[in-house]
Amino acid sequence: MIQGHGGNKQKLATRLGCPVEDIIDMSSNLNPLGPPERIHRVIREKLTAIHALPEPDAASMSRGFARYHGIDPASVIPGNGTTFFIYTLPVALGARQVLILGPTYSDYQDACTMYGIAYSHCLAGKETGFQPDMDLVSAQAAQSDLVFICNPNNPTGALIPKPDLERLIRRHPDTCFVMDESYLPFVEEAEALSFVSDPGYPNLVVLSSMSKIFRIPGLRTGFLSGSQPLIDKVMAYYQPWSVNSLAQEVIQDIFNHPETILPFYQQTRNYIQREKERFLATLDGVAGIRIFEAPTYFILAELENFTAPEFCDRVGNDRILIRDCTNFRGLSGRFVRFSLKTRDINQLLARSIKKALSGE
Ligand SMILES: Cc1ncc(COP(=O)(O)O)c(C=O)c1O
Structure with missing residues (x-):
């Protein structure tokens, strides 16, 4: 198997010496609303x-x-x-x-x-x-x-x-x-x-x-x-x-239950549009990071003064895992990707990004 996917919470938890449950994973691109409600019941x-x-x-x-x-x-x-x-x-x-x-x-x-x-x-x-x-x-x-x-x-x-x-x-x-x-x-x-x-x-x-x-x-x-x-x-x-x-x-x-699918998609789309706007507004005008606007809820960003591994480490210190994009062919070692989640978590990320950029 070839290594290099996101989502390695265990590695960050080991570095920080904290329980893996404490790590917020913003490196994998998943629906922030979680699965449709009925799924857990079906499994049970x-x-x-x-x-x-x-x-x-x-x-x-x-x-x-x-x-x-x-x-x-x-x-x-x-x-x-x-x-x-x-x-x-x-x-x-x-x-x-x-x-x-x-x-x-x-x-x-x-x-x-x-x-x-x-x-x-x-x-x-x-x-x-x-x-x-x-x-x-x-x-x-x-x-x-x-x-x-x-x-x-x-x-x-x-x-x-x-x-x-x-x-x-x-x-x-x-x-x-x-x-x-x-x-x-x-x-x-x-x-x-x-x-x-x-x-x-x-x-x-x-x-x-x-x-x-x-x-x-x-x-x-x-x-x-x-x-x-x-x-x-x-x-x-x-x-x-x-x-x-x-x-x-x-x-x-x-x-x-096909009648539930499109409403679930719509709910997801409305949520991510609203929360992405809010998140991007928080980072508006912040120097040292360039955000690439896209219709997705995951966001690619380029860093001016940090390499991606350095920056991921800094944000990682706040127990937030983001994706170092160094292994994507065609991107330099200064790109990171984060997948937004709920409003509170997104704000934690925005604060962590600002802190990391300021060199604190
Ligand atoms: C673009 C893309 N395609 C496919 C996959 C694989 O997803 P799965 O095998 O869970 O369907 C991924 C997983 O990250 C992906 O990013």
Whole structure:
């Protein structure tokens, strides 16, 4: 396994000599409202499901997702998180040259490395707010048989407009595109931007993580949807029982109550918009930090006078864990990312950032 994800609370707790429960984790991008209310109840009620094997292909779980999005259940694969698909796609689709739009989540390149598959990056720069140059992307896509796109992108938050993506996908029918929409449900009007309910592209697969929006990363659930030939190739690598019984029960329950999903998304979107504005207002005019505005609730920031590890250590002294972005290809060692939480916690972070910047 390749190291370098966020969320290592234990390491910070050990450094500070405090209980791990005292650490506030703002390094992982999860719904600040927590999971939908019913999830804990479902887990309690369905606990005995672990006494039997789960459905081997988790087909019931896919049916709910497909019904919600108005697509054919045969075009959906349920997974043990989208991580399963990220690591399976390059090999299952027989990729020889992979293109990754960056700076982005490092698992796309780690998946290629795992199988010895060549990859390159098309890196957007800070001058454009990390918006990729789509002509350059298109030129590089022509030389690649698989392209990873994270939309909106982690860690930059950059969102590529759907018409630009449609043009790109259509222009390169012999290239497969992987659209990672794991953070899209947090974005206003996500339904119109998503490719899940728009299955007319033979060369496209979409990844939808359940971990982020429903705040259940520990259950490990996600979906891949796409055209039948690509689905068949991924299914050739599918392992039975890869989604555990409780995870299947929870996801089925969510999609068996479709009327609750959009209100939950809306509630999340309203909350994060309000709280992000409030947080950014607190940092407005503060010298030494540049915030990159984006539609996501996680925020990328560049530091003028500190390296990212130094700054993370300083904020860490206040028992707040933020993400050092040094290992994101295409970012210098001066970028950090923090994922906002509730109002009080966000204010703690703002105070800690100001203190750290002032050199205290
Ligand atoms: C962009 C992106 N895609 C996918 C994942 C994997 O999520 P999961 O496997 O929990 O669905 C992550 C996790 O951080 C991520 O940031």
